Amino acid sequence: MCLSLCGSRHHPIACIVPPYMLRVLVLRGEPKIADMARTLLKQTEKLRDERAELTRAGLPPAQPLSGAFAATAVSPAEGLCCPDRRIHDGQHRAALPGRLVRSEGEGPTGIPDADTAYDAAGQVFSLFAEEYGRNSLDGEGMPLTATVHHRRDYNNAFWNGEQMAYGTGDGKVFRTFLELSVIGHEMAHGVIQFSGGLIYENQSGALNESIADVFGALSQQRALGQEIHKADWLIGRGILGPGINGTALRSMKAPGTAYSDSMLGQDPQPWHMDHFVTTTDDNGGVHINSGIPNHAFYLFCSYLGGRSWELPGRIWYRALQTLNNPMASFSDWADQTMDSAIELAGRGSIETVMLRRAWKLVGIAI
Amino acid sequence: MIIEIAAQGGFGGIPAASLHKTIDLADQPEQMRQELSDAFEPVELARLASQPCGPDADRMTYRITVTEDRQSHSFTLKEQQIPPDMLDLIDQM
Numbered sequence: 001m002c003l004s005l006c007g008s009r010h011h012p013i014a015c016i017v018p019p020y021m022l023r024v025l026v027l028r029g030e031p032k033i034a035d036m037a038r039t040l041l042k043q044t045e046k047l048r049d050e051r052a053e054l055t056r057a058g059l060p061p062a063q064p065l066s067g068a069f070a071a072t073a074v075s076p077a078e079g080l081c082c083p084d085r086r087i088h089d090g091q092h093r094a095a096l097p098g099r100l101v102r103s104e105g106e107g108p109t110g111i112p113d114a115d116t117a118y119d120a121a122g123q124v125f126s127l128f129a130e131e132y133g134r135n136s137l138d139g140e141g142m143p144l145t146a147t148v149h150h151r152r153d154y155n156n157a158f159w160n161g162e163q164m165a166y167g168t169g170d171g172k173v174f175r176t177f178l179e180l181s182v183i184g185h186e187m188a189h190g191v192i193q194f195s196g197g198l199i200y201e202n203q204s205g206a207l208n209e210s211i212a213d214v215f216g217a218l219s220q221q222r223a224l225g226q227e228i229h230k231a232d233w234l235i236g237r238g239i240l241g242p243g244i245n246g247t248a249l250r251s252m253k254a255p256g257t258a259y260s261d262s263m264l265g266q267d268p269q270p271w272h273m274d275h276f277v278t279t280t281d282d283n284g285g286v287h288i289n290s291g292i293p294n295h296a297f298y299l300f301c302s303y304l305g306g307r308s309w310e311l312p313g314r315i316w317y318r319a320l321q322t323l324n325n326p327m328a329s330f331s332d333w334a335d336q337t338m339d340s341a342i343e344l345a346g347r348g349s350i351e352t353v354m355l356r357r358a359w360k361l362v363g364i365a366i
Numbered sequence: 367m368i369i370e371i372a373a374q375g376g377f378g379g380i381p382a383a384s385l386h387k388t389i390d391l392a393d394q395p396e397q398m399r400q401e402l403s404d405a406f407e408p409v410e411l412a413r414l415a416s417q418p419c420g421p422d423a424d425r426m427t428y429r430i431t432v433t434e435d436r437q438s439h440s441f442t443l444k445e446q447q448i449p450p451d452m453l454d455l456i457d458q459m
Contacts, residue, residue, distance in 0.1 A: 092457075093450065093454055094450035094451075094453035094454050094457070095450040095451075096450070151453060151454075151457055152454075152457040152458075153457070154457070155376065155378065155383055155384075155385070156376040156377050156378070156424065156426060157377045157424065158376070158377060158423060158424040158425050158445075159421065159423050159424065160420060160421065160425075160446065161420045161421040173378075173380070173383040174378065174383070177377070182377070185377070186377075186423075186424065189421075189423040189424065192423075193421060193423075200421070200422035200423055201422075205422075208423065212423070236378075249377075249378055249380075263382055264380050264382045264383060265380075265381075265382055281374060281381065282374065282375055282379050282381075283375065283422065286379070287377075287378070287379025288379065
């Protein structure tokens with residue numbers, strides 16, 4: 001992707017200088033500078049069009065939906081039916097994808113991690129397909145490839161642009177990564193990538209993380225049939241090691257309280273902009289500051305009650321499809337969720353009032 | 367040759383949970399010593415660090431420092447820039 005830190009194939013200045021600065025240079029720069037800015041602006045626009053074209057799949061209809069509580073945020077994709085799951089065993093080595101152990105429609109393997117990965121991938125597929133009309137992660141029915149037993153004592157799970165991979169954990173800090181909110185989180189990274197992407201650093205990176213947490217939590221709640229006030233809003237419940245003092249990796253309901261342990265320290269997530277953490281570690285604190293938009297989503301859901309994967313999920317999903325700004329700040333994202341809420345619930349609706357209140361409570365005015 | 371590896375990042379984003387290993391090749395069996403010294407050759411690490419890398423979501427970042435003849439070379443590599451065989455070596459260390 002253009003704005004990625006490495007491997008850019010586009011003009012680096014076109015990617016780094018934001019369009020609004022280029023427009024200022026066109027107006028105020030010396031003739032040579034203005035010419036350069038004009039050229040770069042054209043390139044930026046072309047790139048934006050290309051990105052929009054790439055992300056057409058799963059886009060909401062061009063005409064805004066009218067009326068309160070429109071049934072869906074998007075038109076269901078053509079031929080949307082069934083997942084195509086392919087679960088591999090990495091056999092504790094790093095090469096991907098490893099040995100294929102279970103394909104779509106096959107019975108359980110008896111390998112607990114592989115069977116959990118298979119079942120959970122089906123639940124996440126079903127969330128995006130049945131609730132938001134999206135056909136797999138790319139919107140075009142791509143296979144859901146996952147590798148379990150990735151590397152040895154590996155304390156991580158990730159999406160590599162093509163597939164999911166899950167370590168076993170070292171048994172001390174982490175005991176597993178095969179948990180539905182974690183699997184939903186990783187698969188949501190795929191959805192985000194194919195929705196135009198969010199640069200994985202600073203605020204846009206924290207949004208990438210937060211949106212992945214949101215759809216991880218929604219996968220979990222929907223599978224359990226849990227309403228908003230019954231849900232625990234935890235990401236990675238039960239995945240920490242047996243000796244760790246903590247219940248989960250993150251809490252959307254109460255960021256900063258998921259664990260407090262002599263070895264791991266305190267969960268560092270803030271819930272308000274006043275406590276935004278500025279750091280160069282962790283790609284600019286992407287797993288830390290995600291607590292802020294996470295909490296806004298939780299607050300919005302708790303004000304509305306009912307089922308999180310219905311209207312709140314549709315608003316977040318639609319906002320992701322229409323964002324078209326890989327460098328979005330928290331404030332940009334909050335504005336986008338408001339636009340979606342207006343389209344889905346109506347201008348001046350109680351839902352838009354509650355959404356504004358939720359963002360305000362975490363320190364973001366819209 | 368002394369190889370020091372410190373990892374950060376990943377899905378958990380917990381610094382204290384990150385991997386940190388230091389090994390002295392002089393203490394390794396002959397075959398492992400050869401494999402490690404080939405894989406962690408500073409020229410090779412510099413080549414890997416300059417390679418393009420794919421999506422970053424939840425990936426680890428490795429800070430690798432190689433010290434030989436009182437000279438240290440440090441490299442920062444994304445997990446996706448490191449070949450699988452080398453990751454297996456890191457896991458075995």
